[in-house]
Amino acid sequence: MTDIHxxxxxxxxxxxxxxxxSAHSRYSRNVDYASLLSEAVQNRRLTRAIAYVIRADSPNEESFFEALVDIGFETKIKDIKTFGDGSKKADWDVGMSLDAVTLADHVDTVVLCTGDGDFSRLCSHLRHEGVRIEVMGFASSTADELKESADTFVDLGDREDTFLL
Structure with missing residues (x-):
């Protein structure tokens, strides 16, 4: 990567x-969040690391949340919503976007670890505000518009041994 110091x-x-x-559908593996955080920071000054998680009452999720904290992430947890028709929904798009905009005045770089194309407008906005945007995701499941709206894109799938457990 260029333009980092x-x-x-x-x-x-x-x-x-x-x-x-993305990791499960493509690789049937879990993400190595310690490596993800280390590679995202790259010896720069970490201001905040936030992992946005969904509580779905699945086995081991509480230990996963604790592991994220031990690694250095602050966790923001949202309960999954189940609707009358049985469908379920939970996402952090608005929460992540609001946090990114709020943090923009306090950081030089925002690293978004996602493949969700809904964040492309956020990237464009933050870049317009002078914030460097780096996206880390699996290329096979990352929206083209998200890759194009970032200053740099890191394909986690290119380095499975680093980013997957």
Whole structure:
């Protein structure tokens, strides 16, 4: 990557739901969040690391949330909503976007760990505000508009041994 230096203040925002589904559908493996955070920061000054997670009452999810905290992430947890027709919904798009906009005045770089194309407008807005945007996701499941709206894109699938458990 270019245009990075040790004095940069970095915020890392990880869309755990998106990463989980991408890693499982393509590789049947889990994301290595310690490596993800380390590679996202790259010896720069970490300001905030937030993992956005969904509580779905599945086995081991509480230990996963605790592991994220031990790694260095602050966790923001949302309960999954089940509707009358049985459908379920939970996402952090608005919450992540609001946090990114709020943090923009306090950081030089925002690293979005997601493949969700809904964040492309956020990237364009933050870049317009002078914030460097780096996206880390699996290329096979990352929206083209998200890749194109970032300053850099890191394909987690290119380095499975680093980013997957």
């Amino acid at each position: 040790a004095d940069q203040r970095v915020a890392v925002l990880a869309d755990a739901q998106n990463l989980y589904h």
